[in-house]
Amino acid sequence: MRELKAMKGAVRRRGWVVTGVAALLCAGAAAMLPAQAWAESDAVKELAAPPPIQLPLKPSPEFAKFPRYAGMLGSRQIVLKLGPKSDDPSGVHGEYQFTDTGAVILIAGDRDGDTLEVEESNDGTHITGNWVGKFAADGSVAGDRMNVDDSDPQPFDLKPLAAGQAVPPAGAPASAANKAAPQPSAGAATVPASSAAATGGHAVGGVSNLQTGE
Structure with a gap:
């Protein structure tokens, strides 16, 4: 039990x-x-x-076909690539690059008629400066670049580059590359652009400057 x-x-x-x-x-x-x-x-x-942005910034393939502008920002030469945003009729974006160091800065903002107002960022996240400028009839754009608090204004003056045109040396006008191109000698036959296209050749005389769409 x-x-x-x-x-x-x-x-x-x-x-x-x-x-x-x-x-x-x-x-x-x-x-x-x-x-x-x-x-x-x-x-x-x-x-x-989205994947994290790699620093330092590198030229983006997205902006590779945008119109280019070359000139001076303060005492340094830059090349600006600027084009319209696909989702904003008045919006523009792109990047500019210093020719001496290769540093890339992103920009984005608005173009209202001939007035350009954009912000810049050197890391894709923080705003590092503001641009305010005006487009001229020839497609050039000039104005001032300022810090975030609108201090230390630096003038910029940029000229449009033709498609395929090399960036001129610092201090030289943007059209210098076209002026340096060899001219046909007297009596040499010139081929009309339409004829050159039909035969697979290249038109003589270059192309017109590109401008950003509004």
Whole structure:
């Protein structure tokens, strides 16, 4: 009889142990589920987020076909690539690059008629300056570049570059490359552009300057 009671007591104790282990396992599983859900949520956010911008900035293929402008920003030469935004009729964006160091700065803002107002960023996140300028009839643009608090204004004066035109040396007019092109000698036959296109050749005389669309 005592042995039977002892066996029953042992079974009950084992039952508590089994129940306790099961409860611990359930609690552990419940604790793991939120953590797993959190990890999956972070993974989804990471996939959905844009890739981080690599510094220093490099010229973007997105702006490679934009109209180019060359000239001076303060005492340094730059080349600006500026074009319209696809989702904003008055918006413009692009980048400019210092010819001495190759440093790239992003810009974005608006063009209203002949008025240009853009902000710049050297890391794609923080605004580092403001530009305010005017476009002239020949497509050139000039104005001032200022710090975020509108201090330390630096003048900029940029001339449009023709498609394929090399960037002129610092201080030289943007049209210098075209002026340096060899001219046909007297009596030499010139080929009309339409004829050259029909025969697979190249038109003589270059192309007109490009301007940003409004």
